[in-house]
Amino acid sequence: MNWQKQDYDDIPGTYVFDGQRAHPAYAINKLLYTFNDEACRAEFDADPAAYCDKMGVTGEYKEAVLTQDFLGLLRLGANIYFLAKMCIPRGVSVQDAGAAFQGISTEEFQQRLLDKGNGLSDILAKRGDYWNG
Amino acid sequence: MAKIIGGITSSHIPAVGNAISQGLTQEPYWKRFFDGYEPAKDWLKEVKPDLVIVVYNDHGLNFFLDKMPTFALGCADIYENADEGWGLKPTAPFTGDAKLSWHIAQSLVEQEFDICTCQEMKVDHGFVNPIRALFGDHVDWPVKAIPLAVNTVQHPVPSAARCLKLGRALGKALESYPEDTRVVILGTGGMSHQLQGERAGIIDVEFDLECMDKIATEPEWMTQFSNAEIIRRAGSEGIETIMWLVMRGALKDDAAVLHKHYHAPISNTGAGVLVLDNQ
Numbered sequence: 001m002n003w004q005k006q007d008y009d010d011i012p013g014t015y016v017f018d019g020q021r022a023h024p025a026y027a028i029n030k031l032l033y034t035f036n037d038e039a040c041r042a043e044f045d046a047d048p049a050a051y052c053d054k055m056g057v058t059g060e061y062k063e064a065v066l067t068q069d070f071l072g073l074l075r076l077g078a079n080i081y082f083l084a085k086m087c088i089p090r091g092v093s094v095q096d097a098g099a100a101f102q103g104i105s106t107e108e109f110q111q112r113l114l115d116k117g118n119g120l121s122d123i124l125a126k127r128g129d130y131w132n133g
Numbered sequence: 134m135a136k137i138i139g140g141i142t143s144s145h146i147p148a149v150g151n152a153i154s155q156g157l158t159q160e161p162y163w164k165r166f167f168d169g170y171e172p173a174k175d176w177l178k179e180v181k182p183d184l185v186i187v188v189y190n191d192h193g194l195n196f197f198l199d200k201m202p203t204f205a206l207g208c209a210d211i212y213e214n215a216d217e218g219w220g221l222k223p224t225a226p227f228t229g230d231a232k233l234s235w236h237i238a239q240s241l242v243e244q245e246f247d248i249c250t251c252q253e254m255k256v257d258h259g260f261v262n263p264i265r266a267l268f269g270d271h272v273d274w275p276v277k278a279i280p281l282a283v284n285t286v287q288h289p290v291p292s293a294a295r296c297l298k299l300g301r302a303l304g305k306a307l308e309s310y311p312e313d314t315r316v317v318i319l320g321t322g323g324m325s326h327q328l329q330g331e332r333a334g335i336i337d338v339e340f341d342l343e344c345m346d347k348i349a350t351e352p353e354w355m356t357q358f359s360n361a362e363i364i365r366r367a368g369s370e371g372i373e374t375i376m377w378l379v380m381r382g383a384l385k386d387d388a389a390v391l392h393k394h395y396h397a398p399i400s401n402t403g404a405g406v407l408v409l410d411n412q
Contacts, residue, residue: 006288007361013331014369018288022198033197035218071330080329080370081192081286085218094401098333109334113398116336120397123338127346131169131394 013101017079025077028065031055032082041089068092071101135233135310138180138317139411140380140388141173142348143263144404145189145321150221150262153270166404169394170266173408176391177267180412182317184230184277186303188379189259189321190285192217195251201287202249204299206241207280208234212256224261225271227278233310234279240306246299256280263321285322285373293363293375294356300382307383320380322373324395325366326402334401335368341403342395344374349390349407352381370402377407384411 003020015021022029031052034040044051052062064072068090073083087097099109124130149166152158158167194217196202212227234250241248260280268275281303284290291299300318307316324341327333344367347354355378363372392408 007359008364011332011361011365011369013333014327014364015330016288016364016369017286022287026198029198033193036194036216037218038216041218074329079193079198079286084328085193088219094328098328098401101329101331101333112334113336113401116338116403117397120338120395123342124395127342129390129393130342131172131392133165133168 015074017077021077022079025061025079027056028061028073028076028078029082031057031065032078032085035085035089070097074101135307135312135314135316137304137307137383137411138182138315139176139391140318140320140384140407140409141263141267142320142377142380142405142407143170143266144323144399144402145259145262146400146402146404147219147221147258147262148400149266150258153265154222163399166396166399167266169396169406172392172394173267173406176408176410177317180315180317182276182315184233184279184314185264185317185319186279186281187256187260187263187319187321188281188283188376189263190373190376191282192257192259192286194257195255196282198287201284202282203284203291204246205249205251205254205282206234206238207254207256208238208250209252209254212254212260212278212280214257214261215255217257219258221258224265225274227256227264227274229279230277230314233312233314236310237279237303237306240309241299241302244302244305246302254280254282259321263319267319281379283376283379285376288360290360290372291375292356292360293358293378296375296378297352297356297382300379300384303379304383318380318383320377322376323367323371324374324403324405325368325371327368328370328401330369332368336397336401336403337366337368338397338403340366341397341405344377345393345395345405345407348377348381349393349409352378381409384409
């Protein structure tokens with residue numbers, strides 16, 4: 001039986017974390033979850049391949065971990081919050097990861113974010129009932 | 134009698150915690166965001182709540198994906214923050230109120246909200262950062278706190294309509310608590326943002342402002358949207374805004390809007406502060 005279609009499946013560039021992703025990616029997410037623990041982060045850093053083996057992360061999942069292919073991991077079902085536990089201790093912020101997902105530089109990604117706030121003060125002034133600095 | 138004196142919304146993004154820890158709140162990037170909290174902080178000093186109920190989602194500190202409750206209530210006397218693997222320094226523990234929690238749990242179950250009760254519950258940045266933004270950092274926190282976690286991480290997640298109903302049930306639960314306790318409810322998370330995929334970085338200012346306006350005065354408006362529609366408009370992580378409805382549902386329909394503050398972008402998000410007076 002196929003996985004049931006969802007209303008959000010057609011949203012571009014978006015990997016909604018549901019059963020279809022969570023089920024096959026259980027082991028990789030469990031590996032990422034262990035990174036809450038400093039000792040596990042250190043053990044992974046000492047030998048990432050051995051740590052994958054220990055956690056039952058194999059095949060394309062293991063390959064994506066070893067090559068730090070964050071978009072690949074996301075597509076394979078890694079949850080973004082759990083993935084961040086791998087990124088951030090390696091000096092990869094969520095904005096670096098966002099830029100990597102899009103294939104642009106972090107500076108460009110940050111500038112696109114900043115542009116979202118253009119004219120905000122005027123928009124709020126027009127609405128009238130917002131605190132506006 | 135317990136009294137809900139009001140509700141506040143707040144972003145809970147990790148960067149807010151880092152900005153506070155690193156003393157950056159008056160730096161140009163952060164100043165407008167944090168200055169907009171001042172009226173909320175002044176109001177809290179005036180009304181002096183005994184306890185806050187923090188509606189938030191756990192991001193993989195307390196709950197792994199092995200067991201994912203849709204709604205979970207802390208029923209302990211103490212809640213610890215801990216290493217999330219994100220480089221955030223753990224804060225001092227928070228004091229709860231187990232008797233009130235168990236009263237809420239009983240009342241919610243009687244009202245057919247079959248909530249998961251947690252006698253141990255680590256609280257992550259989603260819980261901690263709104264308290265830090267609103268009360269400042271403390272070794273002894275000036276207010277008790279109860280965590281109410283909503284699953285917004287692993288779909289299916291509850292609908293906006295369900296969150297609003299939970300809020301209404303929470304309001305009834307608090308109203309029926311015999312001891313005098315002054316409660317403020319914090320609805321946290323949001324607003325529009327997407328961290329993941331090629332669509333990462335979206336922010337929709339117009340949608341955020343419409344959500345703020347309507348959640349303040351006409352929260353039923355938000356229940357017209359399916360979760361897929363909210364994700365389409367506000368981003369995959371923007372779904373967090375449904376948690377504001379738990380706060381809103383616990384308040385009177387005509388709660389007074391004391392303060393509205395919106396800022397974008399902060400980190401990857403649009404961020405909104407509402408202060409609603411329920412007295």
